[in-house]
Amino acid sequence: MSATPQGTLLLVDGLSMAFRAFFGLPVENFSTSTGTPTNAVYGFTTMLATLMRDREPTHVAVAFDLPGGTFRTERLPSYKGTRDATPPEFEPQVPLIREMLQALGVASVDKERYEADDLLATYARLGSEAGLRVLVVSGDRDTIQLVNDDVTLLYPRKGVSDLVEFTPDAVREKYGVAPGQYPDLAALVGETSDNLPGVPGVGPKTAAKWIGVYGGLEEILSQADDVPGKAGQSLRDHLDQVRLNRELNHLLTDLEVPLDLEALSYGGADAQAIHEMCDALQFRTLRDRLLPFVVGDAEAPAESRDEVEVVLEGAVDAVTALTGAVTLHVDGRTGADADAWAVGVFHGGEAWGIDLSSLTSAEEESLTGWLADATVPKTLHGAKDAWHSLAARGIELRGIVGDTQIAAFLVNPDQRGFDLDSVLQRYLGAVPSASAGGDELDLGLSTSPGLAAGERAAHVAALADLLDAEVESRGMSDLYADLEIPLVSVLARMEDAGIAVDTAHLDSLSDEALGRAALAAQDAYDAIGGDQVNLGSPKQLQEVLFERLGMPKTRKIKTGYSTDAGSLQELHAKRPHPFLEALLAHRDSTKLAQIIKGLASEVRADGRIHTTFSQTVAATGRLSSRDPNLQNIPIRTDEGHRIREAFVVGAEFETLVTADYSQIEMRIMAHLSGDEALIEAFRGGEDLHRFVGARVFGVEPEDVTPHMRSQVKAMSYGLAYGLSSFGLSKQLGLEVSQAQALMDDYFARFGAVRDYLKGVVAKAREDGYTETIFGRRRYMPDLSSTNRQRREIAERAALNAPIQGSAADLIKRAMLGVEDRLRDERLASRQVLQVHDELVVETAPGERDAVEAILREEMGGAADLAVPLDVNVGAGATWRAAGH
DNA sequence: ATCGTTACGTT
DNA sequence: GACGTACGTAACGATC
Numbered sequence: 001m002s003a004t005p006q007g008t009l010l011l012v013d014g015l016s017m018a019f020r021a022f023f024g025l026p027v028e029n030f031s032t033s034t035g036t037p038t039n040a041v042y043g044f045t046t047m048l049a050t051l052m053r054d055r056e057p058t059h060v061a062v063a064f065d066l067p068g069g070t071f072r073t074e075r076l077p078s079y080k081g082t083r084d085a086t087p088p089e090f091e092p093q094v095p096l097i098r099e100m101l102q103a104l105g106v107a108s109v110d111k112e113r114y115e116a117d118d119l120l121a122t123y124a125r126l127g128s129e130a131g132l133r134v135l136v137v138s139g140d141r142d143t144i145q146l147v148n149d150d151v152t153l154l155y156p157r158k159g160v161s162d163l164v165e166f167t168p169d170a171v172r173e174k175y176g177v178a179p180g181q182y183p184d185l186a187a188l189v190g191e192t193s194d195n196l197p198g199v200p201g202v203g204p205k206t207a208a209k210w211i212g213v214y215g216g217l218e219e220i221l222s223q224a225d226d227v228p229g230k231a232g233q234s235l236r237d238h239l240d241q242v243r244l245n246r247e248l249n250h251l252l253t254d255l256e257v258p259l260d261l262e263a264l265s266y267g268g269a270d271a272q273a274i275h276e277m278c279d280a281l282q283f284r285t286l287r288d289r290l291l292p293f294v295v296g297d298a299e300a301p302a303e304s305r306d307e308v309e310v311v312l313e314g315a316v317d318a319v320t321a322l323t324g325a326v327t328l329h330v331d332g333r334t335g336a337d338a339d340a341w342a343v344g345v346f347h348g349g350e351a352w353g354i355d356l357s358s359l360t361s362a363e364e365e366s367l368t369g370w371l372a373d374a375t376v377p378k379t380l381h382g383a384k385d386a387w388h389s390l391a392a393r394g395i396e397l398r399g400i401v402g403d404t405q406i407a408a409f410l411v412n413p414d415q416r417g418f419d420l421d422s423v424l425q426r427y428l429g430a431v432p433s434a435s436a437g438g439d440e441l442d443l444g445l446s447t448s449p450g451l452a453a454g455e456r457a458a459h460v461a462a463l464a465d466l467l468d469a470e471v472e473s474r475g476m477s478d479l480y481a482d483l484e485i486p487l488v489s490v491l492a493r494m495e496d497a498g499i500a501v502d503t504a505h506l507d508s509l510s511d512e513a514l515g516r517a518a519l520a521a522q523d524a525y526d527a528i529g530g531d532q533v534n535l536g537s538p539k540q541l542q543e544v545l546f547e548r549l550g551m552p553k554t555r556k557i558k559t560g561y562s563t564d565a566g567s568l569q570e571l572h573a574k575r576p577h578p579f580l581e582a583l584l585a586h587r588d589s590t591k592l593a594q595i596i597k598g599l600a601s602e603v604r605a606d607g608r609i610h611t612t613f614s615q616t617v618a619a620t621g622r623l624s625s626r627d628p629n630l631q632n633i634p635i636r637t638d639e640g641h642r643i644r645e646a647f648v649v650g651a652e653f654e655t656l657v658t659a660d661y662s663q664i665e666m667r668i669m670a671h672l673s674g675d676e677a678l679i680e681a682f683r684g685g686e687d688l689h690r691f692v693g694a695r696v697f698g699v700e701p702e703d704v705t706p707h708m709r710s711q712v713k714a715m716s717y718g719l720a721y722g723l724s725s726f727g728l729s730k731q732l733g734l735e736v737s738q739a740q741a742l743m744d745d746y747f748a749r750f751g752a753v754r755d756y757l758k759g760v761v762a763k764a765r766e767d768g769y770t771e772t773i774f775g776r777r778r779y780m781p782d783l784s785s786t787n788r789q790r791r792e793i794a795e796r797a798a799l800n801a802p803i804q805g806s807a808a809d810l811i812k813r814a815m816l817g818v819e820d821r822l823r824d825e826r827l828a829s830r831q832v833l834q835v836h837d838e839l840v841v842e843t844a845p846g847e848r849d850a851v852e853a854i855l856r857e858e859m860g861g862a863a864d865l866a867v868p869l870d871v872n873v874g875a876g877a878t879w880r881a882a883g884h
Numbered sequence: 885a886t887c888g889t890t891a892c893g894t895t
Numbered sequence: 896g897a898c899g900t901a902c903g904t905a906a907c908g909a910t911c
Contacts, residue, residue: 029888029889035896035897534906534907536891536905536906536907537906537907537908538889538890538891538906538907539889539890539907539908540907556896557889557890558888558889558890559889559890562890562891563890563891564890564891564892565891565892587891587892590906591891591892591893591905592893594892594904594905594906595892595893595904595905598904598905617901617902617903618901618902619901620900620901620902622895622901622902624901624902624903625902625903626902626903626904627903628903628904629893629894629902629903629904630894631893631894631895631902631903632892632893632894632895632902632903632904633893633894634893634894635893635894636893636894640893640894665895717899718899719899720899720900721899721900721901722898722899722900723898723899724897724898724899725898726897726898727898727899728899730898731899788897789896789897789898792897792898796898796899796900797900797901799899799900800899800900800901801900801901803900804895804900804901807895808901835894835895836894836895836901836902837895838895
C-alpha cells in the first residue's frame, strides 16, 4: 500500500454505468419536450457528480467501448453475443453523455479494438504506480480483478446511486477468493452476460473451494485428473472452455493509453457549456448540482476577469464620495444596482455600497438627485426591478443606458435563467457573490445590504463590458440601445400604473361560474351513476372513460390516453354520452372560475392589478406577462368577454382606449416575402381572407362563401406557424389530400410566400440563426439536428421567429413612440397593457381623441413596410367595451 | 415542499 | 409516430 496517496483517480466504465442508469430510471419520466430520452444522461451525470463531490478526485476519466469488434471478439466471435440489441432510446444518449463530460471537464477515453475495462485496468495500474488512490466504477464483474490495496471497485447494487464498495476484504467475503483470483473463479463458473459458459455443475462455491485447495486455476487445470467427484469429471470435459474463459476475462494493464495520467487531472467545469447542456436537456435541479464544479478561472473570457475590489465605505462617506467623483465622470461605465434596502454604484474602479436606511435626509436628496439624473448613464441588471424598488421610496431612476439582463437575453434568447448570478456564472465563470449564500435565508447578518449592492454593481459593470461586445458583434446594438433599453422605463411605468378592476363584477362572475361548475359536475355524476371520480384528475377520468365506460381510445400520451377537450369532442362524435358533455361543460366552468379567482387574488389595495411584463422570457422577442398573466384573458366566448368587463377605467380617468394591429403577422409575411399578390391585397385595403379566397378558389371576391373564407383564414395563419397538410386537415375537418390541394392552390397563387418560407429556414440553417426586420436574432442549433423530430420543431420555430419577432419589434417601437408623444404633448393618459398586437391606454378626461390619434399614428408608423399597417381603435369604460 | 404532467387560456 | 409559434397558471399525484 502506498503510504500517503497523492490524490485520487476516479475511473468510470461509461457504457456500463450509463446502462445501469438507463434501466434504473424510467425513460418515460426523463425526456425533453421534444422527445429526446435523457434518463441515462441524467442518471449517469447525477452519479458522477455525487462521486466527484463526495470523493473529491484529483484525476478523473470515463472510458467507453467503441462500436465494432475487439480483440476478444476476434478471438471468439460469440463473445458477449447473447446481449440484446441496445434499446433505441439508449443509443442517442451516449454522445450526449460524452458532451456532458466535456462540459464537466472530465476526460472521456476510448480505444479501438479494446474494451473500456482494459483502459480502466491500465489506468488503474498507472494511477497506483503514481501513488494515487484509485476508484473504479463499473457494473462489469470482470473489474473485480483490479481490486487491491490501492484500488477499490464501486459496483452498482441497484440503479446507479447505490454503489457497493469492493475492497480486497469485501471481495474475499463475497466470493471466497482474493480479487486477483476472481478471474480464475469466473472462468470456472462462466459469465452469462459475456456469453461464456462455465463448467456445468460448478458454481461459485465449488470454484472457490477448488481455488482454496489447489491454490489457483493453473494448479486446478494441471491436476484436473485428481479433482474428485461429478464436478471433477465435468471439469475434465470442459478444460478448453475454462482456458478460453480465463484468456478472455483477463484485463490488459499495459495498453498504450490515449491520454496520459497527467491529462486526466481534473481542472473544473465550463459554466457556459453546463448551462447549454442543461438548457438543451431541460435539466433543472441537476444544473445546481453541476455548477459547483465550475471554478473561477475555467474558460472565462479573458478581458472580463479584471479583479474588482469592492470598497465598502460607511453610508455617509459613500454618498459624499458619490456626488463628487461619480457625477464628474459620466463618460465611463457606471454599474449600478438597487433594491429595497440599498443602492450600489461602481465607477472608475471603485464601488460604493449605500445602505438606504442609514442616510440623512440631505444625503438621500443627494443620492436621489444622482439616480434621477438622466445625463448620468447607468447600467443595471434587471433595471425595471430596481426602478420599482426605488419608486417605492419615491425615487425616480433615470439615465438607464444598459441592462445586462436584457443584453444576455439578446445574445441568446433561448437560454433560461437570466438572474444576475446565473449570467455571472455563464459569462465570467464562478463569482463568489455576497448574495449567493446558499439555501439559508439571507438575513443580512453576514453582509450588509450596501456591501452586497456595491458588489453587484461592480459585477454588472464588468458584465456590461463583455456583453456590450457580444451584442455589438451580433449586430444588435441599435435594437438594444434604442428599443429594449428605453422600453424598460415604459414597462416600469405601465406596471406601476396597473389596470383598474371591478371586483364586484368579478365576484358575481365567480359565483356564476362556480354554480355552473357544480351543476355540470352533478350532471356528470348522474351520467355515470355516482361521484367516485375527481373530474379534475385526468388519471381518474381515464379510468372512467376507457375502463368503466369502455370508450374507444384517444390520442396517446405519456400516462395513457388523452382526455383533453379535442379528444373528448372526437369521442363524443363517435360515441355520444352525457358524461362527455357534462365533463366538457364542467371543464369550461371550472377553468373560468379558476381564471376569475386568480385575477381577484391579484387585485392590490389600490383596486388595480399590476402585472409584470418580462423582456427576457419569450425567445421570439415578445413580452410575457405574469402575476397575473394579462395576455391570456379569455375573449373567444361570451363568458370570456364578460371577464373583460371586469377590467375598467380607473377613477380620475375617462375611458379605456384599445388599439390593435390588423393581421400584423400576415402583413409582415407579405413584406418579408415580397409577394406582389399579397402586397396588392393589403394595399387595396380589401378584406384579406376574401381576397386570398378568391385567388385560391378561382372565383370573384364577392363569390367567396363564409366557409371558403374561414378555410383560407385558417390556412393563412397556419402558414406562419409551419402548419402541415395533416394539421390543416385536422383543423378544417378535411381529408389530408384535400388540405394538401388547398395548400397547393394557395402556393400557386402566392408563390413568393412559399419561396420565402422555404428560404428562411434554409438561411437559418446556414447562418445558425434567424433574424427579424430589426435585427433581433434567435440561434437555432437544432436545425441541423440528426433527430428528425427535433429538427422539424426547430424548422417550425425558424419559420415563425422572424414573423412573430418582427411583430414584437414593431409594437415595441410603437410603445416607445406612444410614450414619447404622451409626454411631449403633456397628456396625463397612460399605457396600461400590451397584448402582443394590442395596446391599452387609460385616458385622462378630454384626451380621448388625442390618444386615439397618437395610437393610430405611432402604431401605424412604427415601420415603413411594403404594406400599410392597419390599426383598429376602440374606446369604452371597460376593456370589453373598448374592444368592440 | 417540490417536481413533472396534463390541460387550457391568449396571440 | 408525429404532424402549429410563443407563453403562464392551476390542479393532480408522485416523490422527497
